[in-house]
Amino acid sequence: MRVTGKCLLCIVLVAGFGAAQSVRPEGTLRQLAGRRGLLIGAAVNVHYLSEAAYTRTLAREFNMAEPEDAMKWAALRPCENCFDFTDADTIVNFARLHDMKVRGHNLLWHSYNPDWLMQGHFTSKQLSHLLQDHISHVAGHYRGKVFAWDVVNEAFDENGKLRNSIWYNQPGISRPLESQNTFFIEQAFRWAHAADPQALLFYNDSEAEEINPHSDAIYAMALDFKTRGVPLDGIGMQMHFLRGAPNYDSIAKNIKRLTSLGLQIHITEMDVALPVDAAGRVLHVNDLQWQANVYRHIAEICLANSGCTALQTWGVADKYSWVGWATHHTKGAALLFDKNYQPKPAYKAIKNALLHTAYGH
Ligand code: XIL
Numbered sequence: 001m002r003v004t005g006k007c008l009l010c011i012v013l014v015a016g017f018g019a020a021q022s023v024r025p026e027g028t029l030r031q032l033a034g035r036r037g038l039l040i041g042a043a044v045n046v047h048y049l050s051e052a053a054y055t056r057t058l059a060r061e062f063n064m065a066e067p068e069d070a071m072k073w074a075a076l077r078p079c080e081n082c083f084d085f086t087d088a089d090t091i092v093n094f095a096r097l098h099d100m101k102v103r104g105h106n107l108l109w110h111s112y113n114p115d116w117l118m119q120g121h122f123t124s125k126q127l128s129h130l131l132q133d134h135i136s137h138v139a140g141h142y143r144g145k146v147f148a149w150d151v152v153n154e155a156f157d158e159n160g161k162l163r164n165s166i167w168y169n170q171p172g173i174s175r176p177l178e179s180q181n182t183f184f185i186e187q188a189f190r191w192a193h194a195a196d197p198q199a200l201l202f203y204n205d206s207e208a209e210e211i212n213p214h215s216d217a218i219y220a221m222a223l224d225f226k227t228r229g230v231p232l233d234g235i236g237m238q239m240h241f242l243r244g245a246p247n248y249d250s251i252a253k254n255i256k257r258l259t260s261l262g263l264q265i266h267i268t269e270m271d272v273a274l275p276v277d278a279a280g281r282v283l284h285v286n287d288l289q290w291q292a293n294v295y296r297h298i299a300e301i302c303l304a305n306s307g308c309t310a311l312q313t314w315g316v317a318d319k320y321s322w323v324g325w326a327t328h329h330t331k332g333a334a335l336l337f338d339k340n341y342q343p344k345p346a347y348k349a350i351k352n353a354l355l356h357t358a359y360g361h
Pocket of ligand 1: 068069112153206238269322
């Protein structure tokens with residue numbers, strides 16, 4: 001290959017740009033988090049791993065990764081009797097290569113399920129077998145590679161009632177007598193524990209960060225599980241802030257009551273949505289500072305409680321985020337890096353929290 005003088009200059013510039021980006025006097029996010037014993041993660045989409053800026057930012061700034069979709073039923077189970085681990089394995093291998101821990105997401109959810117499962121008219125007994133087989137197979141495949149699983153995702157609604165699902169009550173995996181309670185959740189945790197006794201097992205949910213009927217139901221289940229020895233290790237708090245700032249005191253109290261049960265807290269899917277124009281540009285400049293404050297508050301709350309062991313954002317940079325889709329493209333710009341992978345005020349805010357927040361006890 002002939003390298004022209006012009007092209008050579010390009011290469012030098014690109015290399016220099018990369019180097020300048022990586023030299024931050026106070027250290028990268030993962031370096032600072034590592035010193036505090038905190039896992040700092042990002043949801044990863046396999047489609048973007050071919051983009052150099054994406055992978056560079058991911059590996060440089062985060063010490064934990066979670067497949068955004070690749071471990072969900074619809075991705076792993078194209079048909080009843082087959083598994084396709086290709087995309088999930090690609091993410092796991094990337095993470096391991098870059099010394100990042102992997103969170104698994106998820107083994108049971110009412111959403112993102114394949115059509116053959118949803119429209120298969122399976123009996124309770126058949127569903128029970130399918131679920132047990134799925135959990136054993138998937139958690140077994142990733143034994144020793146996935147350190148923590150979201151075993152069950154979003155089983156309760158905002159009123160604290162169990163949501164309708166094939167696993168719970170339509171028809172549900174359990175006998176009728178047991179189907180009106182958390183038996184199916186307990187069962188999933190027991191199967192996951194049998195498949196990988198070392199993995200930390202989490203219940204993950206959204207809009208249950210503050211004290212409210214939703215988080216009360218999760219707390220009641222957690223207390224029951226801990227009392228009866230069901231293998232539950234932690235609660236995942238999604239923290240998708242799509243509609244303004246949360247009540248920080250209430251979040252801290254909720255984290256405290258859960259960690260008092262001996263549970264870990266992982267902040268699993270954080271993003272802080274801002275109003276954007278059709279091109280995805282932030283409408284008000286001050287919003288970036290407001291957003292930074294939200295991130296900083298949450299990081300401080302997590303750091304102040306030693307049971308809060310991970311903080312993860314739902315994506316790497318604003319270029320790719322589910323928020324646009326979730327808000328009909330009225331909001332976006334919700335992550336720590338902008339569309340060009342440049343750090344935003346929120347990035348600096350989390351670093352400040354890591355540098356200055358006192359240790360939790
Ligand atoms: C979202 C993904 O970001 C999208 O790519 C996908 O189309 C739908 O799921 N709560 C969860 C995540 O637990 O799995 C969801 O992820 C966002 C809400």
